[in-house]
Amino acid sequence: MRLILFDIDGILMASSGVGMRALGRAMGEVSGIDLSLLGVLPDGKTDPAIVREAFELGGLAPESWPETERQLFARYPAYLAEELAAPEARVSIMPGVVELLEHLAGQREFHLGLLTGNLESTARLKLERVGLSQYFPIGGFGSDCHQRENLGRFALERARAHYGVEYPLERVWLVGDTDRDVQAARALSARVLAVATGRYTRAQLEEHLPDACLENLAALEEVLQVLAG
Numbered sequence: 248m249r250l251i252l253f254d255i256d257g258i259l260m261a262s263s264g265v266g267m268r269a270l271g272r273a274m275g276e277v278s279g280i281d282l283s284l285l286g287v288l289p290d291g292k293t294d295p296a297i298v299r300e301a302f303e304l305g306g307l308a309p310e311s312w313p314e315t316e317r318q319l320f321a322r323y324p325a326y327l328a329e330e331l332a333a334p335e336a337r338v339s340i341m342p343g344v345v346e347l348l349e350h351l352a353g354q355r356e357f358h359l360g361l362l363t364g365n366l367e368s369t370a371r372l373k374l375e376r377v378g379l380s381q382y383f384p385i386g387g388f389g390s391d392c393h394q395r396e397n398l399g400r401f402a403l404e405r406a407r408a409h410y411g412v413e414y415p416l417e418r419v420w421l422v423g424d425t426d427r428d429v430q431a432a433r434a435l436s437a438r439v440l441a442v443a444t445g446r447y448t449r450a451q452l453e454e455h456l457p458d459a460c461l462e463n464l465a466a467l468e469e470v471l472q473v474l475a476g
């Protein structure tokens with residue numbers, strides 16, 4: 248059996264800053280920090296890591312971080328749902344993703360999951376918005392741990408429990424769009440397909456030595472050749 252763990256933002260879908268806008272609204276409300284002024288790049292970071300970086304840059308006293316973070320994440324999902332539902336929200340599925348997921352879901356050899364820095368609740372909101380949530384019964388999420396490198400273990404454990412099988416680590420693939428996805432795969436001793444549909448070019452991703460690197464997921468045969476390799 249093979250386990251394929253997909254990142255969400257920059258891989259399955261693009262949501263043009265919708266998540267950061269919602270996070271920024273929640274952050275402004277609970278801490279007074281204006282996230283949009285801090286220049287925090289979300290790429291490949293977990294939501295808790297983004298929030299802590301903003302707290303630090305915004306000068307929030309460290310002793311108040313845990314409670315402020317708790318209040319912030321209590322508000323964030325409702326704002327995200329609102330932003331995702333707004334008529335002006337630009338949310339789209341990446342090229343080839345639906346065809347790829349349909350194909351993999353129809354193969355007995357492949358099991359699917361998520362590995363994302365989103366909280367589990369907000370990961371589901373994003374995926375439901377574009378109709379992709381049902382492909383992923385399990386995952387590792389930013390709500391499990393603020394360090395992305397640790398999320399693979401959560402995803403793998405849940406996959407074992409859900410699908411009832413063991414996965415040799417050389418048959419576990421992460422699919423991601425940043426160097427942090429590559430590092431998360433290394434931390435799990437899994438393999439990684441880097442795809443240049445996020446902020447980074449193929450050349451930039453290749454510097455981090457992923458097992459495979461593609462421009463996008465549009466060429467089904469090409470992607471399958473990697474994931475079955």
Ligand SMILES: [Mg+2]
Nearest residue numbers: 254256257424
């Ligand atoms: Mg990503």
